[in-house]
């Protein structure tokens with residue numbers, strides 16, 4: 022056994038894991054955790070069950086979930102309608118390859134997505150994770166120009182504070198610091214990562230950049246309304262309108278990455294619809310299956326699709342993940358869309374928004390707090406500096422909640438089905454924990 026495996030074995034009986042550490046927890050010695058320095062990270066909490074907005078730990082404790090599993094579980098965990106749809110699909114056919122074969126859940130889902138998205142965003146390419154959906158959007162954009170006989174457009178304009186995934190193509194369009202561009206120099210292609218054009222000055226600088234480099238650029242790529250994992254920063258629809266106009270003026274494609282903002286998170290079903298803008302390509306994932314199974318979609322307009330429509334096989338989009346359009350995942354996504362149709366989700370999101378405003382307001386005056394902001398079902402407390410994240414996370418667990426701050430950002434992205442009492446427990450915990458940070 023290696024030194025680190027021994028260490029994990031010892032640490033797996035750490036009190037942080039709870040009293041009733043189950044036998045299977047020994048497997049942790051063979052796990053490599055996400056975003057974690059394995060030598061120093063606190064062992065993760067052992068989870069045995071979920072229901073509604075609750076996470077049940079092996080020692081019997083229940084935590085109220087403030088994050089909804091990285092914003093995916095928008096209808097809460099184990100929703101009976103989604104479960105029934107997945108179980109029925111499992112009995113019929115869990116998966117079939119999508120090359121040369123098609124199936125009802127995928128085709129129904131594609132038709133429904135096309136009906137929900139604005140404009141003529143109507144051609145759906147399925148994959149199985151957000152990062153891959155972004156990679157596909159980037160390939161689509163580059164090949165769009167090649168298929169039109171225009172070479173050399175292989176670079177992208179993306180924005181500081183943005184996050185688009187962890188694969189190399191996606192990392193290269195993330196915020197340079199968050200995307201570790203310096204660490205991976207040589208591996209990552211170099212794109213234009215600039216400030217979002219806000220005021221007149223930055224808009225003029227943005228325009229100059231496009232003037233100089235339009236011939237090298239395939240597309241502008243942005244998370245509309247909210248830059249999520251890069252820092253939960255908000256911008257308004259005017260910024261997106263400016264990007265649409267700039268893209269049109271310089272004949273560039275515009276890609277909206279709605280992997281975070283899609284399916285109600287910002288208050289309308291999609292950020293683009295809320296902002297009244299139709300991008301040329303949109304990426305979706307996360308809440309697409311309501312946190313049940315991995316699935317993503319890259320959806321293109323007719324203009325983009327038409328550039329691939331040809332008798333020439335070389336003009337096809339050369340991509341095809343093994344698990345694309347997985348039937349179980351598509352069944353979950355269709356069931357999730359049923360719930361958006363049948364349940365008052367947008368009203369619930371508006372109520373969550375009001376409750377987040379009120380519940381987080383006491384943080385505003387605290388010395389350690391730089392900003393408090395809310396959009397849709399996203400509540401953010403930005404601290405004036407980074408805190409001891411592991412200690413904060415443990416403190417939240419002691420408060421009976423699961424909240425996972427990153428950098429200097431403490432945030433909530435709860436399920437839309439959360440009760441007012443559960444939400445008040447989450448905001449109350451944040452106020453108490455952040456107030457402790459503020460004490461000298």
Ligand SMILES: Cc1ncc(COP(=O)(O)O)c(C=O)c1O
Nearest residue numbers: 150151152184185186250280281
């Ligand atoms: C806007 C955005 N794009 C892409 C991704 C990457 O998705 P995945 O983690 O499924 O690869 C994320 C994940 O947080 C995201 O928020």
